[in-house]
Amino acid sequence: MSVTMTEVADNPTSPIDRYLTAFDAMAKGSSDREPAWVLPLRKAGMARFAELGFPTTKQEDWRFTNVAPIAKLPYLPADGGNVTEDELAGFPFSKLEGSRLVFIDGVYSNELSRIEEQPEGVTVSNLATALNESSDLIEKHLAQYANDETATFAAMNTALFTDGMFINAPKGTIVERPIHAVFVSTAAEEGATTNVRNLVVADANSQLTLIESHVAQQDGAYFTNVVNEFSVGENAQVEHIKFQDESKKAFHMGALHAKLERTSNFTSHSIATGARISRNNLRTNLAGEGLVATLNGLYLTAGEQLADHHMVVDHAKPNCESHEYFNGILADKSKGVFHGRIHVHQEAQRTDAKQTNKNLLLSDDATVDTKPQLEIYADDVKCTHGATIGQMCDDAIFYLRARGIGVAKARQMLMHAFAGEIIDRIAYEPVREELDAIVWDRLETDLHLKDAEG
């Protein structure tokens, strides 16, 4: 691991000071670049971030995930490196049909992006452009959902975001072909930082499928801080698939804040394979009646990776369903963290909430901290949660071997099946199939199997 732990000593300024310097540069160009209402948001974000600082393991929500290595990084605003069409074609999901928005180190690439003609009224754009073209609409939504006062990294993002995707499907529009946003990091330098901001506004009765992938060209210790905001209108249907495949030395802080209206159906899948330390803060606000919110996750870790999923599902209204299914496969000394809080407000009668977190440990040194949490203030609810941490079933391995299947293949089949429990939940078939192949491949080539042989 090449992260220099002496960075703080080398650099006399505190971590926040480094970000303040970056913020000053960002603020200076704001009036030329974006509508006037953005800068006050950025300032508020910076002020909150400065006040909160980097979280420490003394805080309950960060007990198991130490972000000190991020705080110690230098701050280098990443700038657009060079990625060729051929290189892009080598990344997962590059052959999907539909529109593709490409960001290199957080900077939108016109050349590599491919935006198809959309149904009338639908906007598929990068946020920096859309801020000027759809200023009024964006002002109504930006930073309205990611407004949790304790969310340090979201505040940092609001202060410093450069770009991201902006999607708007107006009332009743059905976007049949998927939209894929690819974020490529080219950074080799330690501390190269991108703040990515995505905003998706799916109005009433609209339908969208979105793929968000984070991939790396080099094996750098860079830092990605991404915030997604979703506004899902009445009866709208949105499926979102996030594929976090950053460099194994990188740091990835992610957040998804979704406000869901009545009878909508929102599903977000979080697939985490990359980064040395990753965290995904998932916050869903079930703000209307009779809706279904589904959060799925799969994390595959090896080496000294840490993958953290931290979610809060807020049942504010009656007759809603929420489902969370998270599986992790952990090799070597890697670590998984799962925190799932389901909050059922007094008004939210007849809530049906299910949550499971299952973990497969492939080595004695791998660890998982899992913490389901129910806070229920209504009396007529159905809530279940469960967590398991275990090793691969010896009986199943013997059964497969007794049929002639070798031990490595047997283990791979069982791991694949375990991952498949999550992958199978992806509705959009081309992504489901490609992801299935990727995971099968990773389980074979990554450390997982070598580890399992031992």
Add this chain to the structure above:
Amino acid sequence: MLEIKNLHAGVEDINILKGLDLSINPGEVHAIMGPNGSGKSTLASVLAGRDGYEATEGEVVYDGKDLLDMAPEERAREGVFLAFQYPVEIPGVNSTYFLKSALNEVRKHRGESELDAVDFLDFVKEKMELLELPENFMKRPVNDGFSGGEKKRNEIFQMAVLEPKLAILDETDSGLDIDALKTVANGVNKLKSENNAQLVITHYQRLLDYIVPDFVHVLFNGRIVKSGGKELALELEEKGYDWIINGELQPA
């Protein structure tokens, strides 16, 4: 085909088999009977190579090779098949994928070409009918949510597909109603040939009404204490095990 000599084996330092001898030739059906705790399932586990079952003395020669020296998957590829007493549920692993992988491992080992998905499904169709398996069977995960009878039929179906030289049926009759028992036994009988052998391990004589053995052996206290023809099974059914056991326990 199989030569077991003075086999001592057990699990976690507990000796269960204490000097077992058994010889099986191609074309023969052998039944091993015995009361609970006599070592029947231990014998099946040792022959299949289950983890934790160690032989401490004696030898098992299969087709001229040291069987105990082989990994479980090598034994399977060499043609040893264990029909499990408790088939394992494997959620998420598709039956077609599982059995095609297994068959292709065996075929590779025999120097035969591997089958693709289409040829494989052709190949198994007839065998599914033999075991009266529903059409959607191959699409379901391995044993996942199967009834007891379905699991046992699945074992014999796998045996039909993999065409072993030596099949060991470990309490295949347990948990089966009479119709399922007939289906399973019928399957086993159809698979019998002059080139293969079957070792049927059972507590009750019932199964042997349908799978008629050439030889019956009584296992007690880790050793074969009596051998005979199929009529021995009937005698055991009538008189129980006590007459043999008591004879065995009397000082010589």
